[in-house]
Amino acid sequence: MRILITGGAGFIGSHLADRVLSEGHTVVVVDNLITGSLDNIRHLMGRPDFTFIQQDISEPYTLEGELQAILHFASPASPIDYLKLPIETLRVGAMGTYHTLEIARQKGARLLLASTSEVYGDPLVHPQPEGYYGNVSSTGPRSCYDEAKRYAEAMVMAFQRTHGIDTRIVRIFNTFGERMRLEDGRVVPNFVAQAIRQEPLTVYGDGEQTRSFCYVSDLVEGVLRLLMLPRSGESPNPTNIGNPNEMTILQFAHVVNAITDNPAGIVFKNQDRIQDDPQTRRPDISRARQLLNWEPQVSLHEGLERTIRYFEKRIKV
């Protein structure tokens, strides 16, 4: 297959590129590098089966040649990024998704949209099944991301219903691993960087908010199983992919300090809790289990060790 990956120079997109290339497919990455980096794909440059195009997909774009599938992953994704780039985030969720769906329609390609657990907002149902409609503020600071993704989902479904194109929507829960940016503000790089520097880990709020962390290779496996699922009568949209192993941020901080032998402990910053930061997060993955026969395989401990090794090379202690 020839596969387009929008946002392929980002954290998850670059892992997807590695994986599909290793399976013999050809990859075109389209990315404007707004939050991604050429460092993530430099090792692929020059390969005959790999093409990089620097392009803002919120502007109309075209692609030469045949195309069988699109992994649509372009979007700022960490709170620090989308709070700094609210209009770009809304534009890529809306116009970027529209332009990419147009390419899928023209080429007759299957399209998989990277959506997010943030479409559930601060959930009133726990864990979150796909049938839950969410509890989202349409005006709060995080609305630029949450509503962009909700709009993108609606646009994907409209193209499927109107033009009959084959689409997949994956709702991704917190994912971590190598190639996250140290300064992207998400809890894994924050804690790991502080732990490597032997500094106290900063917990916002009381640390009782929960998250469940999925290692990136598990996510990539789930995404590709969903992409490759044969088209059948029953639509797989949307499908949650994430790790249901839930823990409080405080418990997570203790795990990171234990793995890194960090004696510096934890500091609390109550006043800095981000507005609308969800209190709980845990995927119901029954659909992924049943449809894709998918389960996370990598333990938190193992995934963290790999991630810590990656960050250790990048941090001057």
Ligand SMILES: NC(=O)c1ccc[n+]([C@@H]2O[C@H](COP(=O)([O-])OP(=O)(O)OC[C@H]3O[C@@H](n4cnc5c(N)ncnc54)[C@H](O)[C@@H]3O)[C@@H](O)[C@H]2O)c1
């Ligand atoms: N990492 C997670 O835990 C997580 C969770 C839920 C959903 N997701 C989704 O997965 C996708 C990838 O997330 P990530 O963590 O790899 O983030 P990332 O910031 O590392 O990657 C996003 C990529 O998209 C590119 N991009 C953004 N706007 C663009 C535009 N207008 N035109 C072209 N390229 C553009 C960026 O330059 C970057 O390379 C996002 O759509 C995100 O919403 C990620």
